[in-house]
Amino acid sequence: MLTIGITNYNKEKHLVKCLESLITRSNSINNLSGMIDVIIVDDASTDNSRDIIEKYVSYGGGGNRWRLIHNRINKGVADSRNEIIDACQTDYLTFVDGDDWVNISKLFNVYALLDLYSSEAIDLCISNVRQVSYRDGCTKILTPIKKIEKFGPQQCLRFIEDYLTAPNQNGLIAQCFGKIYSLKFLDSYRIRFESGQSNYEDVDFVVRCLGFSPKGLVVNESFYSYMNYKLGATESYSSKRPILSHLGYLKSVHSAQKAWLDLVDSTRVTTDQEKEKYIFELGSNAIAVLTSINIVCHASKVKTFKTFFVYWKEVSAIIQLDPIQQAFMNYNVKSSPGADRLSGIMCICLRAKLGLFVSIIALVKLWVRYGFRGDNR
DSSP: OEEEEEEESSOHHHHHHHHHTTOOOSHHHHTTGGGEEEEEEEOSOSSSHHHHHHHHHHHTSTTSEEEEEEOSSOOOHHHHHHHHHHHOOSSEEEEEETTOEEOHHHHHHHHHHHHHTGGGOOSEEEEEEEEEETTTOOEEEESOOOSOEEEOHHHHHHHHHHHHHSTTSOOTTSOSSSEEEEHHHHHHTTOOOOTTOOSSHHHHHHHHHHTTOOOEEEEEEEEEEEEEOOOGGGTTOOTTSOGGGGOHHHHHHHHHHHHHHHHHHHHTOSOHHHHHHHHHHHHHHHHHHHHHHHHHHHGGGOOSHHHHHHHHHHHHHHTTSHHHHHHHHTOOGGGSTTOOHHHHHHHHHHHTTOHHHHHHHHHHHHHHHHOSOOOOO
């Protein structure tokens, strides 16, 4: 059996579409409907979400078992997903965000493959993810998988290396959704989301899974549709939150480095000196790239001299952090995809901890790329 775990916080505008997508109506899949559990965690929503969820739970989803976990206080998405794992009573589970949706028949197709490979005891199944633009409805497949194949430690190493090399790209391990996890695997290694982590918790969770060398399967099916809210310059960063609240990537990069080293130790592919230097360079690259994106995207909050002053102080604080300074000292900006002359100047100023100049250059980069547009959301 399979558990579909949904996390929700104030998603009433999109929640009906999400829940409707899980209801099995077609004759071709009704025979399998009893094999699905649906667990919905409402994380202390202040909108009408709970009433919507309760209607679907009482309906029962056309034969599926639906359960609601209502948090009295807001715990965050990481802790909400941990509640799903702890409440899960099936062999496998998959995660869904309350503003996304699934193609239930395609999900059953992927689940049927796990049954086909039952003798292999698959721990982690990775599928294609369909991204939908909130602005214009355009769709694309993130990092397309072309065929069905099993993967092991060597491929896990490659997945992690791809993430650290281009952490700003939507790679196979950048999200926890679009995947099916073995509950036995998660419980055996006590793999859970980092409590309290509010960003980059997805990739942190997935790389820690990879670090335990799961028996894996990639499939060329896209059962998950992800709504992309990135609008222009904002890159989905909320102007109400400070830059320092978006540092979850430091944890995810550290987890990726540790997972990679653990895998290397188990496969013995390089010497200790070679592997440590290699993964340190990759980690420095990832932190530098993500920090630059963090700083530039938050420049969209600057509307007046007063907001610029606040932004400048935030930038000055973030570039003082030791992990970020160490990363930029070892970062080769010329080898970074998409880097330009402004990126090089910004890197020099950041190494020198010149917060004012870093802030000005970030604003220029933002305006050059997007024009004088603020947060459109």
